[in-house]
Amino acid sequence: MTVTPPVTPSVPLPSTPSVPPSTPRSAAPEGRHADPASNRDPATLRADLADHGYLADATTATVASLALALGRPILAEGPPGTGKTQLATSLAEVTGRRLLRLQCHEELDEARTSYEWDYGRQMLATQLVRPQLDATLGGLGADELFEATADLERFFFSDRFLVERPLLAAVRATEPVLLLVDEVDRSDESFEALLLEVLGEQQITIPELGTLTARQPIVAVITSNDSRELSDALRRRCLRLGFSYPDADREAEIIDAQVPGVAEALRRSVVGFLAELRGLGLRKPPGISESIDWARALLVVHADRLEADVVRSTMGIIVKHAADETLLLSHLDRLVAAST
Template sequence: MFESVEEVQQRFRGAHYIASRRIATVVFLAARMGRPVLVEGPAGVGKTELAKTLSEVTARPLIRMQCYEGLDEGKALYEWKYAKQLLYTQLLRDRIGELIADAPSLPEAVSRIAGQDDAFFSYRFLSPRPLLQAIRSDDPVVLLVDEIDKAEPEFEAFLLEVLSDFQVSIPELGTVKARHVPLVVLTSNNARELSDGLKRRCLHLFIDFPAPGDELEIIRLKVPEIPERLARAVVAAVQKIRTLDLRKPPSVSESIDWARSLVILNAQALDPALMESTLTLLVKYEKDLERVKAGLDKILAEVPS
């Protein structure tokens, strides 16, 4: 899939994703070793984007499973279409009647019906959910398990089982084994500690806010119409704001939004009035806003003009 770490970096860049050497190394290893990657880091640094880009550059379809509290096997793996099964048995009542009409005894009738199990417990009546889709897919896929920390620990244990052999057993149908080992990306915001077992199974990648150089490149890529001078100013300001003691420091997605809005406003350089009026795009809490406003002069002093 990838020949070298450099190739990963190049192809990701081609898909408009600036992967640091660390990210590229982990992706390379995951592809080579067939291991899931557990991505951690603050919100908005491109964890989910990483999986999307991976699916793009490898030309594999992306199957996404969003985790939330109360997610269970039924919603993640498969579910029988009960209603459809019931409907079919109702409609086929006469045929079933025929089948057992001449059965000499009750046990005989039961075993005749049992012989038809396959008709009702087949893939026809099964609605596959993301995990089963990923495993049964004819083409190799990228499976994104988003925000695994939101799901309950039991689900995590179940997921661990699936991820360790890439097979699931459906009692009525037998074991389904993956034709291709999917590339799996799990993301977590660290809302709670994940179990040791899951961590052990995965390669671990921590994505932090990008370095100034990387962030500048990201902005140039994502907002190509931005003047160079403004791009530099935006990066410098955002990097400075992150050093303030904020409840939620602005992430990459926010700095991109901000840059876009500045371009729409046709700004050429940052000034206090402009910053104050667009600051809400960058910081989302009232308290944070006040703090940034208070330090506006200091921030602008470090911005190259």
């Protein structure tokens, strides 16, 4: 990290907290020794995730364990509602890492992803010191004036006025963090380039401060719902982890863990019904959150088994579009029969 020289103002300015000391570029982490404390083998990680309510399959646990050990980002790809975001939050919890979350959307810019200067506070500070500055600067010669201007610039573009966003926070973190870049497919390609600098080079360049290099490998989970193709460069950096709907046993286990009190038979019916429903080619197939919500709703209405009437009155929880509702209703009897 390049750091500006210490500020010795020739104009009377409050003392400025300096940017934290740099990690020399040559000592930059190269993807090993991410954080030994948070590393664990796949089986242990899987058990720890389960203790925190996240039921991972063996592949997910292995990829997550490797990502921690190798300091490589995970690219979690798959349909909505299959546990991608939850993996990141549960992984942060389990490993004691602070979660830094960046929700992607179109027109993400540096100010929202990396940093921005606090213009309002800079203006306020300008107004507060102006009378003193006028008095001091008025008596200076040209050389001194240039020096004073440089001091002022360093003061106004220092840590004091820097607002940290998730990417910069991940680079500057001194404690273990986990960066979640959620739904990266919603952002545009210019953001991917920025993300690559952070994940590939493990650094961020701020023109006024120089290049800041991460002190520790950045552990990251990037999620994508596959709404657009991602660049090969980004894919190359990551360990890819494909998500799909869980198999019947795991989905039943997830429901059991999240909604205790649903009888085994009803749980099986819910899982069977949803698996069939997902096979109908809905516009928005129900994800795991919908299975959990539906199980919870069935408890509330005291349903002890799936019947056409119960499904009809609660289907707003599992289908979210009129066309999907029509499709469900046209297959209702078959779906109910198949699920019992």
